[in-house]
Amino acid sequence: MGHDQAKRVFASAFEKGTLHHAWILAGPKGLGKAGFARQAAQFLLESDRHSPAPSNRLEIDAESQAARLLAAGSHPDFRLLQRGGKSDKEDKKARESGIESLEAHELKRNISIDQVRSLQSLFNTQASIASHRVVIIDAIDDLERGGANALLKNLEEPPLKTVFLLVSHTPERLLPTIRSRCQILRFEPLDDAQMREVLQQLAPDLDNPETEALIRAGKGAPGRALQYVDAGLAELEQLAMQILESGDPDNRIRNDLARKLSLKAATARYHAFLDLVPGLVADHVRSNRDSDRIRAIETWQEICDLAGMAVPKALDSQAVIFRLASMMGSLALRREPA
Template identity: 35%
Template sequence: MSTVPDHPHPDQIAGAPHPRETRTLFGQPRAQDAFLEAYSTGRMHSGWLITGPQGVGKATLAWKIATFLLTEPPADAGLFGEAPPPTSLTVSPDNADARLVQSGAHPRLYVLRRVMNKTETALQQDITMAALCGHDDGPNTLKAFLHMRATEGGRRVIIIDCADEMNRTVANSILKELEEPPKNTTFILISHQPSGLLPTIRSRCRVLRCAPLGHDDMAAALHQAGIDVPNAESLATLSEGSVGEAVRLLHHDGLALYGDLVKLFGTLPDGDRQIALALANSCAGKGAEVRFAMTLDLMDRFLSRTARAGVSGPPTTQGAPHEALLLAKLSPTDRAARIWAELGQDLSARSRHGRAVNLDPAALILDMIFKIEATAKKAVKA
């Protein structure tokens, strides 16, 4: 049974509604239609693997499919002929089963995700046997859920969010269930990086791929979440079509920070040391951990966009004012693009190492800025 704990959900983006509370799924009509076509033609799989970048609606799709299946009409609903095939996953919020799903208390729905550690101080890094079985064989374990008698012959649904976080023991346990699934039981696995899953798990699931959202779908999804932004283009560009990443950018002032980076790099190839020092110092000290992480992420994104500009030309959408002109200046040729791509790989590795050994944030940021400055002098001559 799914329950609503006092602790934050590991499957919920901070500042956004939980996926089960999302009324409309934007930007994924192909994935929805593929599932409905399989359902309508009697080709339902017991395992479904929903893939795609983080934050594009995979969890929302999983909860919509689960709600749809748990409110499935009885087989004799079409007394005067076959009922027409469903064209939408939408279920009335007044439906009794839908209300149970919304409350997190549906008896035929089980959600497998990370749980708190034994000291209740933080979430575990992986989905472990503690999440699968608890500390006993009680009524809230997945084993007990799979072997209970389905209420009134209805379906049972298991959502795993996300499957990438299962440790090997849990993954093998899930594989056994996928190999011989109980009757009327559907597994819905969410994965950001399906290549990391056991090949045997992937082979036993039908894949539904979710794509990054376009500008209009992004704006609509954010509006539904109660978030309205005037610069939707910049947000959609920087978030690369991920609503989850868009929410993170908004909550941590990412758009303004990226604008500052573009202004700083606009002084290249010479650079402005005062601006660089101010940026580096803003990432140091107590309470600056989030800004430090965001700065590293956005620098990586800037380098990726710079490299792409040398191959395909300046971007048609901008993450900040004057960005397109800057990228055209810094990366005018495919040779320059290779130089920027190599730097991006080098700085990404340097960033991971710096964080792993707790290198001084200001020193790491300054070092990266100086390397970008040196590369700019080389790239503009390429």
């Protein structure tokens, strides 16, 4: 969905014969970069392709041989590198249900150097049934240092008719030597209408308040919104707004939130709340007069910092929720009537 400019750039480069051998697909997580990479890969692997449609779009055939082989994970001219399961149990689950079925804690920390070296079997022969060979790395941010150096050798001396599609959520952290050998294709957030269409297609049972809450929480990234489909965002948003409006003087709402969201079964809702709060507070500060606007902005920054570090630093979830709600309540107490 969306990203028409990126599709036009890629298809136009192919049509003109100026297709670069390596592309960094850059942008925040959840925008659809991996989906674009799969579409671009199929575009290149359809064996009878000579030029794209006149519209300069990535036109693909859902019933083509390339589509069927990619879906089966057996296209001889294609490789996908991504983090695998931590153990044999997780690897088996990934093989049976797909890597997407694994939780973050079930995945290995990095894409290994051995995975990069395994690409040599692809490069040692000519393309089997397509005009190109395609490698997707999702995400190149996950490459261990040795793997990045091994990949660099392939980017410096690219195999003939091979295209690398490197998904990156933080391209600025990549090795400068890798960035310099790639063309960067940047992806922008989807607008609300596009987000709404994605959610209506993939989560048709959502009611309107929940859909709108997901759109706000997703911030233009449908993948980010979809991970919270079952989190009850509309309710969380309503409770957060009550704190911002009333200040929650008796601590009833914040105590209830801290208790419910700290349960192990509520991990997804806890993460959703951490994602949701900074945007709600920013909107609140912008739309309301405050006797101390500078202090309100400082409070918003403190909220962003705490919400951002809570999971990576494994902070106590109950304490985090209570502290966030207290800072939000302090904004309500300082707000002046319009």
